[in-house]
Amino acid sequence: MSFHHSSGDGLSAYGWDAGLEESFASHRSAGLVPARVVGVGRGACDVITETGPLRARLALPEALDPISSPCTGDWAALSLGHQPEQPALVALPARHGVIVRSSASRSSHGQVLAPGAATGEGIDVLSAMITGAVVLLGPSGAGKSTLGNTLLGTETLETGAVRAQDGKGRHTTVRRLLVPLPGGGVLIDTPGLRGVGLMDADEGLQQVFADIEELALGCRFGDCGHDSEPGCAVQAAIASGDLGERRLAGYRKLQRENEWATSRNDARLRARHGDRKKTITRSLRETYAFRDRQRRT
Ligand SMILES: Nc1nc2c(ncn2[C@@H]2O[C@H](COP(=O)(O)OP(=O)(O)OP(=O)(O)O)[C@@H](O)[C@H]2O)c(=O)[nH]1
Ligand SMILES: [Mg+2]
Known part of the structure; x- marks a missing residue:
């Protein structure tokens, strides 16, 4: 198995393209390989590389801003190291189109466009509109994962029934997860935040x-x-x-x-x-x- 592909073959389903390859040139010449973060855990994250999924430990310089900690959806530069050394995530190339923090708490409710997520009604239109990355945001129980599954055409994402007494969600999704969409682009399912603004940031703080x-x-x-x-x-x-x-x-x-x-x-x-x-x-x-x-x- 060779890690030295000239282009990110297995990564194209995850959004790797010529532009990204070009901007990665300096990392390539430093012997690093590109990867996309698909899940983040403590001190390590799940990434997809040209040759498949890997678990990488974080080896980012301390000098980095905390906001620069890897997030699901980030592109990363990976040092594969030598066995038994675990691959390490050593750099995060610049992000594009990042929402750092939203204060639109009042308008965040119902931001998930769910044109009948369960029935599939309107999904073809939505699918056709998606390019790049789509992030599902909204309160728990809004149906983010259900909509995600409909877009994926599989039951990859775990969903859970809302509470009978008040119709609120049960926080079924507990961490951000990135999955490629069949028609191109990627989808990021997120845990339901009670609010996205600072006023309700307690829960966001707990998640970040x-x-x-x-x-x-x-x-x-x-x-x-x-x-x-x-x-x-x-x-x-x-x-x-x-x-x-x-x-x-x-x-x-x-x-x-x-x-x-x-x-x-x-x-x-x-x-x-x-x-x-x-x-x-x-x-x-x-x-x-x-x-x-x-x-x-
Ligand atoms: N009738 C109907 N039920 C839906 C729809 N979308 C989701 N549901 C139901 O709502 C419940 C919650 O859906 P989830 O997809 O787990 O919600 P979520 O937003 O991912 O919730 P968290 O992961 O907790 O943040 C499930 O029982 C779904 O079957 C819909 O469009 N119509
Ligand atoms: Mg969910």
Whole structure:
């Protein structure tokens, strides 16, 4: 088996093309091979290479911005190494068309265009419209995976019935998954977020930094600040090299931003409440003044 193909044969189904090959030239000459990230786990990710699927460990430079951590759908440069060395993901070529963070929380509901995902109605039109990558976004139970399966023509993606009492989803899809579409292009199924905006970012935080949230379960204290508390599993992971310090810094930054957004929202609610009180007081004052005038006359 040779890893040195001149073009990404097995990768074309995943979107590899001449343009990408061209931009990969410097990585090629450095002995790296292209791969597409199809799933991300702790410290490793599932990738598709020209010669098939592989599990690669992450060997990205610490200097990288935390947002540059590999995500499902990313193109990556892989160092295959020598057996028994595990292939390593060493660089992430520039992303195109990335949504870093959306604040359109109010309009995010029902963004999944599901023209009868279960019945297949309108699917041919939708399929014909898809080029490149399509990402299924929306709340749990919206039918993202069902629509994905319809587009794929297979039952690849796991789906789950909504809860009987309130019709909400059960978070069936737990991680992002990339699969090639039969008519070209790729599809990324995602776990359902309750909201995509900052106001509801708690859950997003849990998903983007699932590794840290998972580590935090092992901390001695439930409210561990991952600073200098004894028995902190997050600091232990940093000490052992399992977790990068920059990733924790990125997590903290987003967490602070989220707390700020939440408190701002609370302040706005309090202010609105205050306004109402002012209005009531003013109208009461006017009522008393009116009565006083009535008495005097
Ligand atoms: N009747 C009908 N049911 C649908 C449709 N799309 C999805 N469902 C049902 O809704 C339920 C949830 O669908 P999923 O595809 O698992 O939803 P999801 O958005 O992937 O949910 P998460 O993975 O939890 O984020 C399943 O029982 C589906 O069969 C549809 O177009 N019509
Ligand atoms: Mg799903």
